[in-house]
Amino acid sequence: MKVLEFHDLNREDRLLFTFEGAFDHQAALERELEPFLQALETCAGEWMPDVVEGKRRRKYSRVAIWKALEEGRDENSTDIGLYRTKFPALDMTLRLWFPPLPPKLSIWLNVQSLTLFAEAERCRRFVDMVRAWASRYSVPHASAHSMADDELSGAPYFGRDVETSRRDGFDKIYELFWLNVFGPKLVDTVGRERMLSTPAHQVEALPNGSVLLVTWPTAADFASDEARQAQARAYVHLRPDLDFDTVLRTLRERSATLAPVEPRFHPDVAPLLLRTVDRVAIHERQRRIAEFNAWQLPEPEEWLPADAALPPDVEDPGRACKHYGYLAERLVALLHTEVPSVFKGTPESLTDADFYFWSEDFPKTRLRDAIDEHAVPAIGAYLGEVLVRNLGGQWIPRKKLEEAQVLVGKRVWLPMVRAHRYMRSRQSLLDHSLTQLYRVAERYRS
Numbered sequence: 001m002k003v004l005e006f007h008d009l010n011r012e013d014r015l016l017f018t019f020e021g022a023f024d025h026q027a028a029l030e031r032e033l034e035p036f037l038q039a040l041e042t043c044a045g046e047w048m049p050d051v052v053e054g055k056r057r058r059k060y061s062r063v064a065i066w067k068a069l070e071e072g073r074d075e076n077s078t079d080i081g082l083y084r085t086k087f088p089a090l091d092m093t094l095r096l097w098f099p100p101l102p103p104k105l106s107i108w109l110n111v112q113s114l115t116l117f118a119e120a121e122r123c124r125r126f127v128d129m130v131r132a133w134a135s136r137y138s139v140p141h142a143s144a145h146s147m148a149d150d151e152l153s154g155a156p157y158f159g160r161d162v163e164t165s166r167r168d169g170f171d172k173i174y175e176l177f178w179l180n181v182f183g184p185k186l187v188d189t190v191g192r193e194r195m196l197s198t199p200a201h202q203v204e205a206l207p208n209g210s211v212l213l214v215t216w217p218t219a220a221d222f223a224s225d226e227a228r229q230a231q232a233r234a235y236v237h238l239r240p241d242l243d244f245d246t247v248l249r250t251l252r253e254r255s256a257t258l259a260p261v262e263p264r265f266h267p268d269v270a271p272l273l274l275r276t277v278d279r280v281a282i283h284e285r286q287r288r289i290a291e292f293n294a295w296q297l298p299e300p301e302e303w304l305p306a307d308a309a310l311p312p313d314v315e316d317p318g319r320a321c322k323h324y325g326y327l328a329e330r331l332v333a334l335l336h337t338e339v340p341s342v343f344k345g346t347p348e349s350l351t352d353a354d355f356y357f358w359s360e361d362f363p364k365t366r367l368r369d370a371i372d373e374h375a376v377p378a379i380g381a382y383l384g385e386v387l388v389r390n391l392g393g394q395w396i397p398r399k400k401l402e403e404a405q406v407l408v409g410k411r412v413w414l415p416m417v418r419a420h421r422y423m424r425s426r427q428s429l430l431d432h433s434l435t436q437l438y439r440v441a442e443r444y445r446s
Contacts, residue, residue, distance in 0.1 A: 001057045003083035006091060011278045011285060012113035013258070015219055016147040017130070018156075019181075021137030023096070025103040030066060035136040036094075036105070037062065043129035045122065047090050047111045049082035069096070076101050088116050105137050114146055118220035127179060127202070127214055134181045135206045141170035141186060145177035146222050151283040152254045153177075176235040178219045184209035190238055200234045223255040261289040266297045268439040269430070275355045276430070300437045302414040302421070309405055309412040312397050320397030324404065327381035334378065345386050347442075350434040353382075357422075358429045371423050377401055380419035383434050387413060390438075391445050409445035413437065 006014075023032055041048065050060045054068025060082070068080040079095035088111055095106040117123050126144065134142060143150075157165040158174040172189060173182075187195055187209060195211050196203055202214040215234050216227040232248040265273045273292050280288050304310075314320045328345075331353075335342045339356045341349045357363075363371065380401075387393035387406045396405040396412060402420065405412040421432045 001051055001059070001085065003051050003053075003057070003085055004087065004089035006089060006110070006112060009089055009112060011282060012115070013282055014110050014112045014147045015114050015117055015126075015144060016150050017107065017109040017142070017144040017179075019105075019107040019109075019130075019133060019137075019139055019142040021105050021133065021139035021142075023103055023105040023137050025096075025098050029069065030062075033065075035132060036107075037065070039129045039132035043125040043132075045125060047084065047088050047116065049090055049092060050085055051083040053081040053083060088112060107133070110147065114220050116220070118218055120217045123218050126219075127212070130179060130181065131204070131206065131212055134210055134212060135208060138183065138208050139181055139210065140183040142181040143177040144179035144219065146219070146258075148258050148283040148285075149222060149254055150177070151281055152257060173235075173238050176213075176215060176231055176238065178215055178222050180213045180215075181206075182211045182213065187211050195238065198234050198237050200230065223258055225252070225255070228252055228255060258283065258286060261286045261293065263289050264293045266295075266436075268436045269297060269433055272351050272354050272358075272430070272433060272435050275351075276358055279359060297436065298431050300418070300432075300440050302418040302437065303411045303441075304405070304414070306407060306410045306412055309396055309407065310398060310403055313399050314397045317395075317397050320404075321395045324381045324384060324395060324397070327377050328385040330374070331378035331382040334375075342382075345382075345389050347386065347390060347435065347438050350383065350386060350438055353379075354429060354433045354435050358426060361426045363423050363425050363429070372420075376419045376423050377416065379422065379434070380404070380416035383418060383437065384413075384415040386434075386438060387415070387441055391442060393441075408441050411441070411444050413441055 048060075052058050052060050052064040052068050054071045058064035058068065065080060069078050072078040072080060075098075077095060077097045079093060082090065082092040082094065084090040091110040093106070093108045095108075097104040097106070111117075117126065130142065130144065133139075153175045155175060160168070170186070173186065182190070182195065192211075195213075196205060198213060200213050200215050201217055202212070204212045206212055213234070215231045216222065221227050222231070228251040229248060232244055232251055235247055236242045236244045263270070263274065263277070277285055277288050277292070312320075332342050335353060335356060339349070339352045341352045343349075362375075366375070384393070384395065384404065384406045387408055388395060391408045393406040393408040393413075396407055398404050402416045403414075404416050405414055415437075418432060418434070418437050422428055422434065
């Protein structure tokens with residue numbers, strides 16, 4: 001049963017919900033979790049999970065949930081994953097802690113994409129679900145918000161070290177999100193009357209002393225200027241020590257950081273850059289796109305005019321060419337598990353290899369001597385073999401490996417020199433990518 005995995009989807013903003021509440025560990029688990037499941041099944045709608053994962057995956061059902069929780073139980077905890085097989089994608093975890101740890105019910109929920117919550121009725125149902133959970137499982141603090149903006153806010157540490165953050169938790173209002181649940185302790189800290197008079201889309205006292213607060217009708221619209229002004233007004237109302245203009249300026253800066261930027265990448269390396277952009281944190285994505293749009297891709301220098309090519313200086317050119325093939329096979333042996341396309345020796349294989357080396361930060365995470373002695377010759381030979389196989393290139397072998405050339409049209413290319421420059425740093429993997437050299441050689445082959 002295959003579920004939607006976020007890493008297989010386009011990188012988009014998501015709705016992130018976090019919740020850690022108390023539960024009665026002495027009660028029968030099925031009875032104690034009934035309110036949680038009832039609210040989920042009633043309110044989730046389009047993003048309702050259809051897969052339960054414990055030690056194995058099962059189709060969603062109450063029985064599957066009990067089995068998964070039982071299978072995952074250890075001395076102190078148990079947890080399950082809840083997912084979907086169709087869009088919208090869902091990544092949801094339910095975790096329970098038992099004594100001697102403080103009994104706790106934790107919900108971590110991620111729905112892609114955030115645009116699903118541009119509809120007011122869908123947002124209302126989400127709020128209804130959270131209200132039911134927060135009323136049943138007393139929580140110090142819970143929130144739902146754009147994942148990208150949550151990351152920009154500094155959550156969950158808000159400038160504190162990890163140890164302090166874990167010790168103190170959300171002990172004061174460090175940030176105001178689209179949806180917020182403030183537990184009784186936070187309500188008392190702010191003052192119940194002040195909190196209930198917050199200028200917001202929805203402010204509601206819950207039966208257990210908590211307060212539910214929603215800043216704006218729809219979650220997806222959080223970055224609009226009207227929503228930011230509403231967020232700032234509510235935030236400074238709850239934190240009168242803060243200045244409205246300063247808060248609003250910060251929120252607007254965050255909106256600007258997240259504003260969509262259309263990729264205008266150099267066509268030679270656009271597929272590679274799009275994949276690197278997908279690896280950065282969601283809140284950094286637009287800034288990274290803008291940086292790549294402005295980036296000046298260096299032209300390859302690892303070539304000579306065909307009439308300036310160094311002549312072969314080896315006794316047996318055929319044997320030398322076989323050696324280059326052997327070196328290329330060493331790269332196949334190194335990458336075949338992580339980069340299966342390396343077997344094909346195509347231009348796309350070069351892009352896959354570029355991305356692998358970049359994602360691994362290969363020049364930094366491997367020993368320099370091993371890179372220079374083994375990786376560089378293998379990479380250069382593989383690049384040369386791809387030029388030969390796909391562009392009708394011809395090796396011009398030389399005794400010195402770094403002088404080996406591949407003749408394509410009216411130019412000869414120096415793949416070993418390219419590989420050496422390529423493996424200098426993570427940035428050089430982009431500045432001197434294998435993909436780009438191939439594309440330029442392709443244009444100049446006639």
